[in-house]
Amino acid sequence: MSLGILQTTGQQRGMILDPRTKLLLLITVSTFVLGGLGGEKFSSVIPALCLITLILLLTAGRIKAAVIYLAAYLAAWLAALLLLPQLSGPLYFLVLGSVGIFSRVMPGVAMGVYVVSTTTVSEFTAAMQRMHISEKIIIPFSVMFRFFPTVGEEFSAINAAMRMRGISFGGGRIGKMLEYRLVPLLTCSARIGEELSAAALTRGLGGNVKRTNICCIGFKMQDVIFIALCFTAFAAVALVYLGVL
Amino acid sequence: MFTNTTTTRKNSNRLAGKDLINVGIYSAIYFVIIMALAMTGYIPIMMPLLCVIGPLAGGIPFMLFLTKVKKFGMILIMSAIMGIMMALTGMGLYSLPVALVSGLVAELIWKRAKYSKASSSVLVCGFFNIWMWGNFIPLFINPDGYFSTRTEFGAGYEAALTALLPSWMSPVLLVSCFAFGILGGLLGRVLLKKHFIKAGIA
Numbered sequence: 001m002s003l004g005i006l007q008t009t010g011q012q013r014g015m016i017l018d019p020r021t022k023l024l025l026l027i028t029v030s031t032f033v034l035g036g037l038g039g040e041k042f043s044s045v046i047p048a049l050c051l052i053t054l055i056l057l058l059t060a061g062r063i064k065a066a067v068i069y070l071a072a073y074l075a076a077w078l079a080a081l082l083l084l085p086q087l088s089g090p091l092y093f094l095v096l097g098s099v100g101i102f103s104r105v106m107p108g109v110a111m112g113v114y115v116v117s118t119t120t121v122s123e124f125t126a127a128m129q130r131m132h133i134s135e136k137i138i139i140p141f142s143v144m145f146r147f148f149p150t151v152g153e154e155f156s157a158i159n160a161a162m163r164m165r166g167i168s169f170g171g172g173r174i175g176k177m178l179e180y181r182l183v184p185l186l187t188c189s190a191r192i193g194e195e196l197s198a199a200a201l202t203r204g205l206g207g208n209v210k211r212t213n214i215c216c217i218g219f220k221m222q223d224v225i226f227i228a229l230c231f232t233a234f235a236a237v238a239l240v241y242l243g244v245l
Numbered sequence: 246m247f248t249n250t251t252t253t254r255k256n257s258n259r260l261a262g263k264d265l266i267n268v269g270i271y272s273a274i275y276f277v278i279i280m281a282l283a284m285t286g287y288i289p290i291m292m293p294l295l296c297v298i299g300p301l302a303g304g305i306p307f308m309l310f311l312t313k314v315k316k317f318g319m320i321l322i323m324s325a326i327m328g329i330m331m332a333l334t335g336m337g338l339y340s341l342p343v344a345l346v347s348g349l350v351a352e353l354i355w356k357r358a359k360y361s362k363a364s365s366s367v368l369v370c371g372f373f374n375i376w377m378w379g380n381f382i383p384l385f386i387n388p389d390g391y392f393s394t395r396t397e398f399g400a401g402y403e404a405a406l407t408a409l410l411p412s413w414m415s416p417v418l419l420v421s422c423f424a425f426g427i428l429g430g431l432l433g434r435v436l437l438k439k440h441f442i443k444a445g446i447a
């Protein structure tokens with residue numbers, strides 16, 4: 001299953017980072033690479049962040065995800081280097097646009113895959129509780145991250161069934177296409193949701209007492225290094241903004 | 246026995262675990278749909294159209310979500326989650342305050358409707374979808390800054406987008422989010438009647 005890369009198995013070996021560090025890294029990668037914070041001056045930060053993402057995927061033992069990410073990134077880069085000078089007209093803009101989007105979105109997605117696939121829901125909850133975030137935000141968020149792979153899985157199954165019935169793109173039936181996919185997706189999601197809440201209630205979620213958590217989280221040496229890197233990047237942007245650098 | 250009933254009554258207006266789980270599930274579905282649509286935004290003409298198709302398609306899961314909302318705060322939390330997710334995915338921080346305001350308005354309308362009126366639910370859907378407009382704010386208040394961060398998309402993309410989104414488009418997009426949110430809500434209601442009530446999940 002191609003969506004297996006999103007499934008959480010936790011992290012048994014390799015470099016284990018605190019969930020809070022992972023979130024900070026995700027924010028850094030998405031604001032610098034995807035959001036393009038700092039503009040031209042910080043374009044040299046982007047390859048470094050892409051490399052960090054790759055290293056993290058490798059250390060987590062996500063070899064397959066790392067290879068796909070590297071191949072896609074290199075393909076986009078080579079297309080920009082070799083293919084673009086040969087093209088002209090609308091095709092040029094199309095390739096330019098896709099290359100731009102690809103090289104911009106890929107690192108954020110790869111970091112997202114790393115964070116989601118190496119953090120269990122309990123670890124995430126423990127980290128959020130340490131940050132004193134309200135349960136009203138923690139529970140929906142952890143359910144959401146737990147639910148993303150399910151939505152993807154159900155959607156690809158429904159998609160396959162609908163393709164078999166000939167309800168797909170190009171059939172000229174956009175309304176039907178939407179209805180025949182969204183309605184089954186929502187129906188089974190609602191059912192899964194009910195089962196999920198029943199399971200969570202047996203684990204004491206939503207009770208009046210404070211829940212305990214056995215996950216060991218905390219900042220170690222590697223966390224300190226990554227947090228320092230992230231803060232350096234943001235501090236540099238702030239300094240440029242203030243006109244110091 | 247007596248104390249037991251009073252505590253349940255006291256807590257019936259508080260958000261329970263089940264409500265928060267529902268918020269998470271429907272946020273996930275809504276977010277996946279919106280994100281899948283937003284990926285088309287690199288075709289310049291699709292950028293303003295996102296304020297049309299996003300609320301339209303998002304209305305379907307949102308209307309199903311509204312049938313589960315019986316307490317104050319659920320819509321607001323979903324709005325906040327959307328804002329936070331936009332910040333996490335690098336779309337900028339403007340969506341969060343916009344989402345909090347629009348979510349609060351939607352929440353208050355839904356509370357006034359005692360969490361059940363059909364006509365109000367469509368209006369709630371319209372107000373909720375205004376958060377999407379927040380993603381476009383940087384394009385209007387600081388276009389140079391916005392495009393300087395997207396140079397690799399090429400000059401053609403920038404020119405096409407600037408032509409498509411002059412500053413007067415800002416209120417147009419806001420109204421479009423609201424209007425198509427209402428239409429999405431109506432669409433969602435049609436599907437609710439046609440499928441979900443029959444299937445017993447709404």
